[in-house]
Amino acid sequence: xxxxxxxxxxxxxxxxxxxxxxxxxxxxxxxxxxxxxxxxxxxxxxxxxxxxxxxxxxxxxxxxxxxxxxxxxxxxxxxxxxxxxxxxxxxxxxxxxxxxxxxxxxxxxxxxxxxxxxxxxxxxxxxxxxxxxxxxxxxxxxxxxxxxxxxxxxxxxxxxxxxxxxxxxxxxxxxxxxxxxxxxxxxxxxxxxxxxxxxxxxxxxxxxxxxxxxxxxxxxxxxxxxxxxxxxxxxxxxxxxxxxxxxxxxxxxxxxxxxxxxxxxxxxxxxxxxxxxxxxxxxxxxxxxxxx
Ligand SMILES: C[S@@+](CC[C@H](N)C(=O)[O-])C[C@H]1O[C@@H](n2cnc3c(N)ncnc32)[C@H](O)[C@@H]1O
Numbered sequence: 001x002x003x004x005x006x007x008x009x010x011x012x013x014x015x016x017x018x019x020x021x022x023x024x025x026x027x028x029x030x031x032x033x034x035x036x037x038x039x040x041x042x043x044x045x046x047x048x049x050x051x052x053x054x055x056x057x058x059x060x061x062x063x064x065x066x067x068x069x070x071x072x073x074x075x076x077x078x079x080x081x082x083x084x085x086x087x088x089x090x091x092x093x094x095x096x097x098x099x100x101x102x103x104x105x106x107x108x109x110x111x112x113x114x115x116x117x118x119x120x121x122x123x124x125x126x127x128x129x130x131x132x133x134x135x136x137x138x139x140x141x142x143x144x145x146x147x148x149x150x151x152x153x154x155x156x157x158x159x160x161x162x163x164x165x166x167x168x169x170x171x172x173x174x175x176x177x178x179x180x181x182x183x184x185x186x187x188x189x190x191x192x193x194x195x196x197x198x199x200x201x202x203x204x205x206x207x208x209x210x211x212x213x214x215x216x217x218x219x220x221x222x223x224x225x226x227x228x229x230x231x232x233x234x235x236x237x238x239x240x241x242x243x244x245x246x247x248x249x250x251x252x253x254x255x256x257x258x259x260x261x262x263x264x265x266x267x268x269x270x271x272x273x274x275x276x277x278x279x280x281x282x283x284x285x286x287x288x289x290x291x292x
Contacts, residue, residue: 214249
């Protein structure tokens with residue numbers, strides 16, 4: 001059964017502020033080690049990326065590490081579904097008043113648990129597909145100690161008092177405290193907000209996070225709940241014929257015909273999407289929610 005979902009993706013500036021303190025005022029605060037154990041390489045899975053129709057490549061006109069986009073490996077006809085993926089992580093709020101922050105932290109714990117106790121495939125997926133996504137926003141943790149306290153709470157189900165927990169996993173060096181403090185920022189930045197029977201929630205569709213934005217998209221996405229599989233699925237379809245090698249774009253805010261958008265702010269200085277905005281308007285836009 002198709003259930004109505006309200007979907008929004010917050011795609012903000014990639015700048016992320018890390019609480020890296022210096023000076024005597026913060027002498028009691030431990031600094032985050034700015035060290036990631038993640039190498040950022042996205043291995044190409046056998047059989048292509050999601051389907052053999054598409055691949056991840058770099059958009060030469062963007063420049064920089066985050067110039068990745070989704071490209072057609074062959075001609076794609078109008079209406080063809082090029083992606084149909086389950087949410088890698090999802091959370092539906094128990095209480096209507098649960099804050100965004102709480103929801104992000106719940107998903108963070110879920111993803112981190114899979115990293116600590118998951119299968120080798122899950123660990124690999126998180127390191128290569130989740131941790132390499134763009135992040136943004138203000139750090140969810142103030143001190144490195146908070147990151148360790150959070151990790152400490154991640155324990156294998158049913159095993160009380162075990163020595164092996166998320167904190168000892170961090171100390172193993174496979175995943176650093178810096179990586180863990182970045183994880184909620186990745187989830188926050190890439191989340192798709194959904195609604196299920198009046199309850200708010202969010203999903204991560206890591207594969208869909210590589211689509212870049214165009215005001216004239218050639219792909220449209222939809223998110224629906226599959227009650228048999230008890231998960232949300234994202235489907236992406238070509239809305240016009242696409243040539244081999246062409247980049248696939250979605251509209252980050254379909255239906256939004258404002259002259260400028262929060263996305264345009266993130267894009268400031270990047271091609272025709274940039275628009276000069278006053279700082280007051282920029283502030284207002286940055287605070288306003290938007291929906292698909
Ligand atoms: C969901 S990510 C898309 C994938 C991203 N390019 C990457 O390499 O991870 C959204 C970010 O991609 C960049 N982006 C998306 N569409 C763009 C466009 N039309 N022009 C320039 N940058 C774009 C912006 O930095 C935006 O915040």
